[in-house]
Amino acid sequence: MARYLGPKVKMRQKFGLAAAGxxxxxxxxxxxxxxxxxxxxxxxxxxxxxxGIMERQMQRYAREAFKSxxxxxxxxxxxxxxxxxxIVYRLGLGRTREQAxxxxxxxxxxxxxxxxxxPSYQVLPGQAISFxxxxxxxxxxxxEIKNNRQAGVALGHLQLEPMGGRLLHLPKxxxxxxxxxxxxxxxxYHSII
Numbered sequence: 001m002a003r004y005l006g007p008k009v010k011m012r013q014k015f016g017l018a019a020a021g022x023x024x025x026x027x028x029x030x031x032x033x034x035x036x037x038x039x040x041x042x043x044x045x046x047x048x049x050x051x052g053i054m055e056r057q058m059q060r061y062a063r064e065a066f067k068s069x070x071x072x073x074x075x076x077x078x079x080x081x082x083x084x085x086x087i088v089y090r091l092g093l094g095r096t097r098e099q100a101x102x103x104x105x106x107x108x109x110x111x112x113x114x115x116x117x118x119p120s121y122q123v124l125p126g127q128a129i130s131f132x133x134x135x136x137x138x139x140x141x142x143x144e145i146k147n148n149r150q151a152g153v154a155l156g157h158l159q160l161e162p163m164g165g166r167l168l169h170l171p172k173x174x175x176x177x178x179x180x181x182x183x184x185x186x187x188x189y190h191s192i193i
Contacts, residue, residue: 003052003101015046017179040188047180051080052097057120062189073182074173081171084111085119087129090158091165092148108135110164123167130164 004011012018034042048058065076080086085101088109094100103109104119110130111123123129135141142163149160155175159166 003054004049011049015042015049017046017050037188040184043181043184044188047080047182047185050097050177050180051083051086052101053080053120059189059193062186063193065186066190066193072186074176076182076186077176078170079122081176082123082167083119084109084116084121084123084129087123087158087165087167090155091129091160092145093129093131093164095144095148108132125167125169128161128164128166130161136163 009018044058048055053061061076061079064079065072068075081090085097085104088094088104089097089100093109094103101119105117107115107117108131109116110132111121112127113130115132130136131141145163155171157167157169157171157175159168
């Protein structure tokens, strides 16, 4: 599957996700006023960038959210949050979503003791995620997990285990991230789907 290979710091600055140490080159420029369409487009691009997915996949998730019986914004975020690469990131097994995706695609991650290398795999409640035994023995990996878990990335719908974790239940609306206006994203897709 394709992924974004362009300048990541520039995109984080554009979406307001840049860390304190990252450079801000154009601080004095006044932001332009965006139209309604421009604001919806920006929110959609921000959501795609955060989760590292491409347009076709995002359209599929939006279509599934519209067809579901639940609230579309909650269903969309639940689908994104239960992707295998995102669960690996939330459990603290990877420092970033990009690193978590790489760990999955290189075959280091087990789901219910079976090797799985598909980052978009939808993890079901009750499934256990862990590293392969060969990977878990590496001292760099155990140190990385310890450092990531001290940062407190995991949420309430996940149970942490020594070298992995478990998805207890689908994320509730209070567990979902609030940094993107999902209603505007769904408005954008409603007009094109």
